[in-house]
Each structure stands twice: as C-alpha cells, then as structure tokens.
Amino acid sequence: MPEDKEQSITQNSRRGFIKTTALAAAGFMIVPRHVLGGKGFLAPSDRLQLAGIGAGGKGESDIAGIVKGGKTDVAFLCDVDDRSAATSVKNFPKAKYYKDYRELLDKEAKHIDAVTVSTPDHNHAMIAMAAMQLEKHVYIQKPLTHDIYEARMLTEAAKRYQVVTQMGNQGASGDGVRRLQEWYNAGKIGKVHTVYCWTDRPVWPQGIAWPTGKTEIPKELNWDLWLGSAPDKDYIDNLVPFNWRGWWNFGTGALGDMGCHLVEPPFRVLDLDTPIAVECSVGSVYVGEFNRGYFPESCPPSSHVILTFAKTDKTKGEVKVHWMDGGIKPERPEELGPDERFGDNGVLFIGTKGKMICETYGKNPRLLPLSRNSEDNTAITIPRVPGQEDGHYTMFAEAAMAGYGKIQLSSPFEIAGPLTETLLIANLAIRGTDVQRKDANGNISYPGRDMKMLWDKANMKVTNFDDVNQFVKRQYRKGWSLGV
Incomplete structure (x- = not known):
C-alpha cells in the first residue's frame, strides 16, 4: 500500500478518533504488508474473495465500491430477489449466486475472506454475526442494526x-468531519452545548396503516x-425494494436512514457516548375530522427528538442534540444571511463563542457567519482518507487484506x-409515543408523549418507562436467530 495512504488512515477507537492531532504529530509506523501476518492475513499476491449479501440497490454500489479499490474478486453474490440482483449478476458473471445467506456461508465459508451486508435493516445483525463467527471481515450498510441489543452484540x-x-456511513471517511474537528479543537466556536440535526426524510410512506388484502408474490x-x-x-405491493424503511418490523425510519450521516459529526467532534436521556414529539396523523390515526406498526411522518449526553472534555456541561425529520428544521441562525442557504439536511453546532454547520456526510463545513471562512487559516492537523467516500470502501479492502x-x-x-x-x-x-394505556373506565392515554426517558447503558434499558424496553431486543421469528 502506498505510504501516503497508510499515513492518512483514521484511528481505530471512538475516543482515539478525536485525538488525531497527536497521531499526526507523532507519525505512523509504516510496516510492509508481507510482514504483518496475523489472523485474516492474505499474502500480497492474493486477492480478497468477497461475498456480497444483498446484491441490489445499495448493495450494488457497496460491492462495486470495494471492487473499485482493487485486489478484490466478487466470488459470491446472494440476494432473495433476482430482480434486485440482476445488475450485480451481470457485472460479475464469475460470481456464484445464492438466495439464502445461510446456504452460502455453510457451503462456501472456506472460499470467503469478507462479506458485504446490504439487506433491509431487520436482517443485518444475524447475517453479520454468522459471518463474524466464521472469522470473515464484514462491511455492513447503515444503520448497523435494527435493535439496540443487536448493535451491542455486534460490537x-x-x-x-x-x-x-x-x-x-461513508461520510465518516470524508474531509468535512475532519475539518469540523480541526476548527473545534482550535477553539473556533468555544464549547458546544447544543446541536441540531435535521433531514427532509422520510421520502417513503410513513404514518399509515398496513395495507389490507393479499398480493401475489413475484416469482x-x-x-x-x-x-x-x-x-x-x-x-404487499410497494414494500420491496425501498418502502420497508417506514415500517418498524423491517426498518428504522428516518433516523436509521439518515442519522448515521447527520449525527455522526457531533458524535465524533464532541466525543459523545450513548445518551443518558431522550424525549420527543411526533407529527400527528389524522383520519377523518379531528381523529388521530393510530398506526403503531409505522414510523410517524415527522419527529423531533432531544437527546441529552453527559459532559465530555470537549463540551460545556451536558449536551443537547436535537434530531428533526419530516421537514422540521431549527430556527435559522442569526449569523446566516437571509439569502444564504441553510439546507434541507444538515447539522448546526452552537458553542459558547460561535457556530458552525455542515451538510449530509459532514460535507461543506462552514463557520458562521460565512465571512469567517475566507479568512480562516486553521492548520490541517488530522490525516485524511484518500478518496474520501470512495476511500471508505478502499480502506476496508486494504484492512481486510492486512488482517x-x-x-x-x-x-x-x-x-x-x-x-x-x-x-x-x-x-x-x-x-414510546404510540404506547397506549387504558384506565378502569376504558379511557386511553399515551404516557410516552409527555416523558423524558432515562437510559441505563450498562443494562440496556429505560429505567422510568418499562413499556418501551420491549423494543430494545425484539423477538425473532421462529427458525431465525442471532446466534449468540
């Protein structure tokens, strides 16, 4: 691997990520791959043998992205829908095709070095776990998992x-989040106390009833x-391949789709851990005059969630991170001119001495007011990933080759x-806003709509509203297991 690539790699821990100034100053130890050895090591003459599980849609670009980096052969493809997989099958005619990932891993494990997992959210964890138990390297599409318990188990x-x-979440390898870190570490906006993240998602149906009737399954x-x-x-029609995102049984809503791109910059810049408390309000759905629709299977059409994080060395006390979706946006910063773009998707950091914003993936980072950017001379101290988003794939392939x-x-x-x-x-x-309670007279209330839920990280549960803990770890359908 070229020396400039190895020197640009980000560090391998959440807290270590924000300390890259020291790493940059110290430099990286350059070790030729042929002397690295260790578990998962492939000799330089070998090629990474990749299995793409979920070969259509985002899976198609995930597979192509890793191959683009070089030294990777797509040895196997797996998809439950031949229509979705068609382009990947055409692009990689030598790849053996499976429909069931279990059969693929059972029969071909010894021929696989790494897998991509690009299925709907609800199947991410069990596929990734099965691959890791076979000591296969794993690239998995965001969000990592459908449930909190699954995320902890995969980690x-x-x-x-x-x-x-x-x-x-390719923006993690972009220059934008690194520039935000450099500004923040240089004290450009002081200590942050509030962050706003917003998106125009969902762009698929949400806040609706599950369709009635039965539709013929495509062959x-x-x-x-x-x-x-x-x-x-x-x-049902119009669920596959895209609109599953709005149903809790399969997807994780706008947060799952865009949160990994928009919450990641504050998560890294401020060295945040999981929140200690969370509260929210959601957009109402009306069916008929003044009657709110009740569709607990479907994500709401919009939401505003406030996450409270404990103080870190990077923050001024506790930090409030606001998540807004469905077109809800925060108040326009007064430092932004009336004709200057705020954006339909973005992040706003509010500190004791100033503000900064960015777009999805941490792109287009800017200090506010925008006039500050033309005179900014903050030093580049954090190593960059060559190719940025493309490099997100390339570096995975490089790392899998090295071990x-x-x-x-x-x-x-x-x-x-x-x-x-x-x-x-x-x-x-x-x-929790859809959790119903009935009193002795049959009156229905929704206690989750007026509650600040307290999170116990060690025990993975909300301590003051047990009704929602059923969603921390869901029950799998008979015959399917996470395998732990």
Missing part, C-alpha cells in the same frame, strides 16, 4: 472474533427469506456500534 463480537469491520422474490427475522406478514488490527478505519463497529445505539435509543422515544 462485542467484532472484538471477540478479531475481524475487520466497517459500517457504510423472482423469496418472500420467506426476505422476511427473515421479522414477524410473518403477507406480501485485524493492522489498519485503522473510520467506522469500525467499536465506533459504529455506539453511534447506532444512540439512534436506536432515539427511536425508543419515538415508539
């Missing part, structure tokens, strides 16, 4: 099985395999796990 498993891991789709760990449901612990990545599970837990804790509060 622990990556260390236990000593495999290279990376979550597909190319194995519906039972698609359901996987989720409860039994009849197939566990040899190359530091931007979003290994030890970083991606706590970030994913944070987003799913926010989803606990959202789901």
Whole structure:
C-alpha cells in the first residue's frame, strides 16, 4: 500500500478518533504488508474473495465500491430477489449466486475472506454475526442494526472474533468531519452545548396503516427469506425494494436512514457516548375530522427528538442534540444571511463563542457567519482518507487484506456500534409515543408523549418507562436467530 495512504488512515477507537492531532504529530509506523501476518492475513499476491449479501440497490454500489479499490474478486453474490440482483449478476458473471445467506456461508465459508451486508435493516445483525463467527471481515450498510441489543452484540463480537469491520456511513471517511474537528479543537466556536440535526426524510410512506388484502408474490422474490427475522406478514405491493424503511418490523425510519450521516459529526467532534436521556414529539396523523390515526406498526411522518449526553472534555456541561425529520428544521441562525442557504439536511453546532454547520456526510463545513471562512487559516492537523467516500470502501479492502488490527478505519463497529445505539435509543422515544394505556373506565392515554426517558447503558434499558424496553431486543421469528 502506498505510504501516503497508510499515513492518512483514521484511528481505530471512538475516543482515539478525536485525538488525531497527536497521531499526526507523532507519525505512523509504516510496516510492509508481507510482514504483518496475523489472523485474516492474505499474502500480497492474493486477492480478497468477497461475498456480497444483498446484491441490489445499495448493495450494488457497496460491492462495486470495494471492487473499485482493487485486489478484490466478487466470488459470491446472494440476494432473495433476482430482480434486485440482476445488475450485480451481470457485472460479475464469475460470481456464484445464492438466495439464502445461510446456504452460502455453510457451503462456501472456506472460499470467503469478507462479506458485504446490504439487506433491509431487520436482517443485518444475524447475517453479520454468522459471518463474524466464521472469522470473515464484514462491511455492513447503515444503520448497523435494527435493535439496540443487536448493535451491542455486534460490537462485542467484532472484538471477540478479531475481524475487520466497517459500517457504510461513508461520510465518516470524508474531509468535512475532519475539518469540523480541526476548527473545534482550535477553539473556533468555544464549547458546544447544543446541536441540531435535521433531514427532509422520510421520502417513503410513513404514518399509515398496513395495507389490507393479499398480493401475489413475484416469482423472482423469496418472500420467506426476505422476511427473515421479522414477524410473518403477507406480501404487499410497494414494500420491496425501498418502502420497508417506514415500517418498524423491517426498518428504522428516518433516523436509521439518515442519522448515521447527520449525527455522526457531533458524535465524533464532541466525543459523545450513548445518551443518558431522550424525549420527543411526533407529527400527528389524522383520519377523518379531528381523529388521530393510530398506526403503531409505522414510523410517524415527522419527529423531533432531544437527546441529552453527559459532559465530555470537549463540551460545556451536558449536551443537547436535537434530531428533526419530516421537514422540521431549527430556527435559522442569526449569523446566516437571509439569502444564504441553510439546507434541507444538515447539522448546526452552537458553542459558547460561535457556530458552525455542515451538510449530509459532514460535507461543506462552514463557520458562521460565512465571512469567517475566507479568512480562516486553521492548520490541517488530522490525516485524511484518500478518496474520501470512495476511500471508505478502499480502506476496508486494504484492512481486510492486512488482517485485524493492522489498519485503522473510520467506522469500525467499536465506533459504529455506539453511534447506532444512540439512534436506536432515539427511536425508543419515538415508539414510546404510540404506547397506549387504558384506565378502569376504558379511557386511553399515551404516557410516552409527555416523558423524558432515562437510559441505563450498562443494562440496556429505560429505567422510568418499562413499556418501551420491549423494543430494545425484539423477538425473532421462529427458525431465525442471532446466534449468540
């Protein structure tokens, strides 16, 4: 690997990520790959043998991204829907094709070095766990998992099985988040106390009832395999391949889709851990005049979640991170001119001495007012990942070739796990707004809509509203297991 690439790799722990000024000053030890050895090591003459599980949609670009970095052969493809997999099958005609990941791993494990997991959220964890238990390196699409428990288990498993891991939040390898860190470390905005993250998602149906009736299953789709760990449901139109995101049985809503891109910058810049408390309000759905729709299977059309984080060395006391989706946006900063773009998706940091903003993936970072940027001369102190988003894939392939612990990545599970837990804790509060209680007279109340939920990280539970703890670890459908 070229020396400039190895010197640009980010560090391999969440807290270590923000200390890269020291790393940059100290430099990196350059070790030729052929002397690295260790578990998962491949000789330089060998090529990474990749299995793409979930070969269509985002999986198609994940597989292509890793191959683009070089020294990777797509040896196997796996998808439950032949329609979705068609382009990848065409692009990699030598790859052997499977529909069931269990059969793939059972028959071909000795021929696989690494896997990509790009399925709907509800099947991420069990596929990744099965691969890691076979000591295969894993690249998994965001969000890491569907449930908090799954995120914790995958984080622990990556260390236990000593495999290279990376979550597909490509902005983690971008220059933008590193520039935000450099500004913050240089004291440009003082100590942050409040952050706003907002998105125009969902761009798929939410806040609706599950359709009635039964639709014929397309012949190319194995519906039972698609359901996987989720409860039994009849197939419905317009769910596959995209709109599953708005249903709790399968997806994680706007937070799962965009949170890994938008919450990640404050998570890293401020050295945040999982929150200590969460509260929220959601957009109402109306069916008929003045009648609120009650659709607990579906994510709400919009939400505003407030996450409280404990003080870190980087913050002024506790930090409030506001998540807003469905088109809800924070108040426009007074430092931003009336014709200067605020954006439909973004992050706003508010510190004791100033503010800074960025867009999705941490792109286009700017100090406020914007006039500050033309005169900014803050030194570049944090190593960059060559190729940025493309490099997110390339460095995974490089790390898998080198073996566990040899190359530091931007979003290994030890970083991606706590970030994913944070987003799913926010989803606990959202789901809590639909928890119903009935009194002796049959009157219905929704206590979760007026509550600040307190999070116990060690025990993975909300301590003051037990009703939502059922969502921390869901029940898998019979015949499916996380394998721990």
